[in-house]
Amino acid sequence: MVEAMNVFQDAIDGRADVAGAAGSAELSSFLYEIEQGRSSCPYHYEFVDEWLLVVAGPIAVRTPGGERVLDTGALARFPAGPAGAHKLMNHGDTPARVLMFSVNRGPAVSIYPDSNKVGVWTDGFDPEGLIFVRDAAVPWSHGEDGWDRAD
DSSP: OOOOOOTTTSOOSSEEEHHHHTTOSSEEEEEEEEOTTOBSSOSBEESSOEEEEEEEOOEEEEETTEEEEEOTTOEEEEOSSGGGOBEEEOOSSSOEEEEEEEEOOSSEEEEETTTTEEEEEOTTTOTTOEEEEGGGOOOTTTTOTTTTSOO
16 A cells, blocks of 8 residues: 655644655655744755755745745755755744655765754664764864774
């Protein structure tokens, strides 16, 4: 039997793992319900394309080019890397719904420019991930004394 979800009507608690519920290992797809005056995530970009389908809008999208309002039915692509940075916000009077989808490739890495953080998700995409402040970065050789010896 094919697993199905009604993205317009099914009740969700903020976020639903649509692809996971359907048993997909290749696609990452989440349905978000964004309350009035709220956002689904901080401003960020990833290293895979992300797609947005506005299920119930309008929804404001912040990108490197500024803010734009997308209405129900709008489909948008956020390219991999800094050019695809985005934040979804609901400035409307009713809850909004969006479907976000991309390839399910690990490890997944997100960059958060506003807070200078990096998020890394490995091992089955632990929802908490590992979040690092970029200023705490060390050279690749840190702690690798003797790495160049064969002993």
